[in-house]
Amino acid sequence: MAAPLRLGLAGLGTVGIGVVKIVQNHAGLIAARAGRPVVITAVSARDKSKARDADLSAYGWEADPVALAQRADVDVFIEVMGGHDGPAKAATEAAIAAGKDVVTANKALLAHHGQALAEAAEAAGRVIRFEAAVAGGIPVIKALTEGLAGNGMRRVMGVMNGTCNYILTRMQSAGLPYAEVFEEARQLGYLEADPNLDVGGIDAGHKLSLLAAIAFGTRVSFDAVELEGIGAISIDDIRHAADMGFRIKLLGVAQMTGRGLEQRMTPCLVPADSPLGQLQGGTNMVVLEGDSVGQIVLRGAGAGMGPTASAVMGDVIDLARGIRLPTFGQPATTLASPVAARVATAAPWYLRMTLLDKPGALAKIATALGDAGISIDRMRQYGHEGAHAPVLIVTHKATGADVDDAIARFASTGVLVGDPVAIRIEEV
Template identity: 50%
Template structure:
């Protein structure tokens, strides 16, 4: 019998325990597809006595995760600890330095240190695999890096955070505000007690940085990603978007232009006819567009023990079979160094909702601010009259540059009749 692939797993939370469970429950299927058995032989976590719902009896235990990398009986290291520094980073660096392949679900680590880690993996001639780091069980990494390898990709985008997508779906379907939807998501376990990483767009932006590196064959550049979350989205904006033929999604977009690479994570209004507009609840979606393949849409669960463990084990099967590919799709010498474009250069349409005192001359002042910044109106909507009281006014524009819109908003916000900070959402034609 072919020698089993011996795996060391560091981090026995939801994902790590899921990997142990999958490898045991589907042992025969995995062995057939890998060409040999894959077995966990060593583990590391913070609390040895904790009940994780999966037995660790008979497995070698390491209190120090980095020490697991130097276990001579471990062929490949799986990192599911999380975080950009500390034990996770120490373990991955130690494993690669020891010439051992690494499988990680850690998108933050890759987004921040991915260029360094990829260089080490290449120098040591070992695999650094991370299918589980983006979109959970959706095979987004393999699709972009390998399945679409013959294409020049022009754009990759996606709904990359199930927590935010669930919150926005609940707000739309039930007409509730963000705070209530977030509270309910926390009670259901879809959102953390501190939801900042999710609702402020950081988690999804880590994933977008990885997808952009793969799509355009360049080093990962998280610093070049523009990041906004969903805290400012209101039920009123969601309702008005529906009336205008759009749905609001937290969308990550990476696009190649002649000037460089555009990477941005922010709420978008997307046409209801686009497939991504119909991805609801905790589901994720990734869309890639290539010159020969056209548009490819992948949808599925983006988190959870089962989907994420599925992605981790898919990488282990590749390693067992000896299938490897450069971390970012091409060797380091062939990586592109196209610059990241600032958000101020984004060109597109905009939705602008203002709360203004209903009195003569207000609309003229608003349109003057837009006109003076060379912004053309596409439509204007005002519902009802309430003289002397605040009423919503909605403006949609034709394409303009972000810097123009920012300048116009600053002038509009300074108007005495504007009683709230204007709500601005970018419209994506897709």
């Protein structure tokens, strides 16, 4: 049997300990599959004395992850520390410079520095793998980069932040407002230290930008992702959307259009009976649409010790088997610089507003929509709440600009109470 593949593991949080457990518990299975043993030679974390649920006594210790990355007895540097700058970046760069392959779970690092890191790795003949960075245990990077490599990709979509999906589905099932479920999620430990990474859509936006780079052969352009979090989603909208046959999801969509690359991570309505609509709790789902394969849907745990460590180990075993690919599926220097689409593809929209109970109020709204070039697919007016009449409208396809125009026109009708809500309906 060939020489062992030697791992240096930086980060001993949940994911790092999960990797240790797999390497220790499945040594025989992994060696059979990889054709060679996979061993950990050394580890690194901030606090050596911290109690951890694994026996690390056989491994070397490095206080500095850069020193770990440079060790002569390490073939693959595993980065599961997190953070898009600082030690994670320095250690990854050091690993590449020292001739190591890198396996990382760090979506933020790659969303911000993926192009430079990929170019450096490929110039050095090294490989960066990041299955664990996107959708946890779901092997979506592999499916997209390899399994669907014969397809011109049309669209990539996903619910890729389990915390947001937990909050939205819990709001619906328990009938609780956002603030209350947000607090629940915080107490359950579901939120990042900076919760805006989750509920602001940033974490999921990082992941989308990585999928888009592979799907469309373009440089990672996280800055061009249209980001909108879930903080403004009200229980009213969740209920009304359900009445109309929809669910609200924080949905990422990337597609190449005639106007350029469109990348959005925003709340969207999807049909309640679609796979995306049926997704409950912290589970992730990615939808890959190719010109030959049609629609492939992948579903699984998006986070947690086991699933994320499974993804790390999938990459490690690929390296042990000699599977080596460019980071984003083709050489980084051949990736195109994408033109960001300034206008998103037209879509139906869900509009909710409250009207004064005046004769002709609804007609004024309908006229304003028509003047903005938007036609109405369905409309529902609810029983009056005091003097106010809530109204739901599902439009035919319209651009976001047309919807903004319509909302501006609503303001001048004088029949609106408060601000209208507009949420895109993604056709899945």
